[in-house]
Amino acid sequence: MRINVNNLSFGYDYRTVLKDVSFKLESGDFLVIIGNNGSGKSTLIKCLLGINKVPNKKIYLDDININDYRRWINIGYVPQKFDDFNYEFPITVNEILSVSKYGKITEDERLIWLDKLGILELQNENINNLSGGQLQRVFIVRALVNKPKLLILDEPTVGVDSTNIERFYNTINDLNKMGVTVILITHDIKSSKANFSHIMHLYNGTAVMKKIDRNVGDSS
Amino acid sequence: MMIAMSFFRAIVEREFMQFALITGLLIGFLAPLIGSFVVIRRLSLIADTLSHFSLAGIAIGLYFINILGVGFLSDPLYLGMLFAVIGSLIIELLRNYYKNYKEISMPIVISLGTALSALFISLSGGFTSSVYNYLFGSILTVGRVFTFIIIGVTILISGLLVVFYKQMVIISFDESYAKLLGIRVNIFQFFTTIILALVVSLSIETVGVLLVSSLMIIPVAAAMKIGKSFKNTLFLAIIFSEISVVMGLWLSFELSFPSGATIVLFNISIFLVVIILRRLIKRKNLRDNESEALL
Numbered sequence: 026m027r028i029n030v031n032n033l034s035f036g037y038d039y040r041t042v043l044k045d046v047s048f049k050l051e052s053g054d055f056l057v058i059i060g061n062n063g064s065g066k067s068t069l070i071k072c073l074l075g076i077n078k079v080p081n082k083k084i085y086l087d088d089i090n091i092n093d094y095r096r097w098i099n100i101g102y103v104p105q106k107f108d109d110f111n112y113e114f115p116i117t118v119n120e121i122l123s124v125s126k127y128g129k130i131t132e133d134e135r136l137i138w139l140d141k142l143g144i145l146e147l148q149n150e151n152i153n154n155l156s157g158g159q160l161q162r163v164f165i166v167r168a169l170v171n172k173p174k175l176l177i178l179d180e181p182t183v184g185v186d187s188t189n190i191e192r193f194y195n196t197i198n199d200l201n202k203m204g205v206t207v208i209l210i211t212h213d214i215k216s217s218k219a220n221f222s223h224i225m226h227l228y229n230g231t232a233v234m235k236k237i238d239r240n241v242g243d244s245s
Numbered sequence: 246m247m248i249a250m251s252f253f254r255a256i257v258e259r260e261f262m263q264f265a266l267i268t269g270l271l272i273g274f275l276a277p278l279i280g281s282f283v284v285i286r287r288l289s290l291i292a293d294t295l296s297h298f299s300l301a302g303i304a305i306g307l308y309f310i311n312i313l314g315v316g317f318l319s320d321p322l323y324l325g326m327l328f329a330v331i332g333s334l335i336i337e338l339l340r341n342y343y344k345n346y347k348e349i350s351m352p353i354v355i356s357l358g359t360a361l362s363a364l365f366i367s368l369s370g371g372f373t374s375s376v377y378n379y380l381f382g383s384i385l386t387v388g389r390v391f392t393f394i395i396i397g398v399t400i401l402i403s404g405l406l407v408v409f410y411k412q413m414v415i416i417s418f419d420e421s422y423a424k425l426l427g428i429r430v431n432i433f434q435f436f437t438t439i440i441l442a443l444v445v446s447l448s449i450e451t452v453g454v455l456l457v458s459s460l461m462i463i464p465v466a467a468a469m470k471i472g473k474s475f476k477n478t479l480f481l482a483i484i485f486s487e488i489s490v491v492m493g494l495w496l497s498f499e500l501s502f503p504s505g506a507t508i509v510l511f512n513i514s515i516f517l518v519v520i521i522l523r524r525l526i527k528r529k530n531l532r533d534n535e536s537e538a539l540l
Contacts, residue, residue: 074425076421076424076425095427096427097425097426097427098426098427100425102422102425104421107419109419109420109421109422110418110419110422111285111286111287111417111418111419113469114281114284114285114418114469114475114478115469115472115473115474115475115477115478116414116418116474116475117473117474117475120414120474120475120476121418123411124410124411124414124415125415125422125426127426149474151472151473151474167422171426
């Protein structure tokens, strides 16, 4: 997915959080966003997801003004916390995935995603019996089942053990190679295996973006 | 054995028993089904709120019929249904008004409903037996028309649920994710609340205003502690609810107990048995694991 952000400023009530942020991403780009707490990372993501309403002509997704954008299933999102999810009522991993799925995905594809993230054996498990890291991976698969063209990941590997972090980045890098645009927020850029093409520093709402030479041929 | 025989004979021979059984079984199916989505969304108090507001409609209906002699409202329950819908709309309005204290909407609507009820019950001749029936239910007196309404509503709601199952489940479990998928959450919530209002006002006939929420919430509360999956939990909740309806109906017929109270007490008993059994099984598993670990 192509993303175009033009001079975006955004604030809550009287506080300005994003100041004049502009950037462009092409299909297959991989952007890593870093910045301190309160630097505006989550606000920027909420703008891109249409949760924060922005004025016209500030954000374009695939050349469509975000306020006119309707194909939201093209965007997969893994939030940092799942506070919005209502736990305790029984529901299995498979049940969550099957109601979350809007695009065309076959049974095989679903199993492949579960396997890639190492949670295939949990598919019939009640999510209330899962650990934090396992749950995190279920939500990552949920973001993938609709075959997104843009993946937005907000600190996706918090609570996930190192083996599965590696699996996770392998999957994300593979998807990115297939043309999926990825935006990743992380604190731990060094230990992440993300094969990114751009990096953005957010500092008090001001963005500085750099293009990075990719590790060509690095498939890990 | 003899007692059970007379109950079955009554069902075969007496029309009022057939109506009571059909109504009971259908409400016993609908209430926990809708109740599950209510519980997931942490809106357990909404059923009580709507039933109290519905009572205001019934009281005003009684006033129109008994005092003003307005005949077009043959049954005050129709006005009660209308009020349940109005109450649900007020709740949705207030929930959007107090974003972080959404539950404030409930006591406001309950108070308004109860105050209006008290006022119009007193205006329409005070505490009569029909008022008692609306408060505590009278399933044995439901008529043919009401039975057909229940059948229609059950078919309608089941159909809607089959068609919009995915959306309902996503919205209930994860509203913000549903918004991300482009589901028009507000419209869905609007219609589900209206459906809830309908089910609540129809359940009043079975167990009464004061006990409606128990039909929707208690079987679900029991089922969610032992359900293996979402569908399994819905299934268990409906089974618990139906057992309570049949047993409650039987006891109330044989012993002339109030039907609503008997059904609700059966629901509570099942809930207690489930909670206690689950505890015992858990403790036994823990002990088994410990002794295995020792070996």
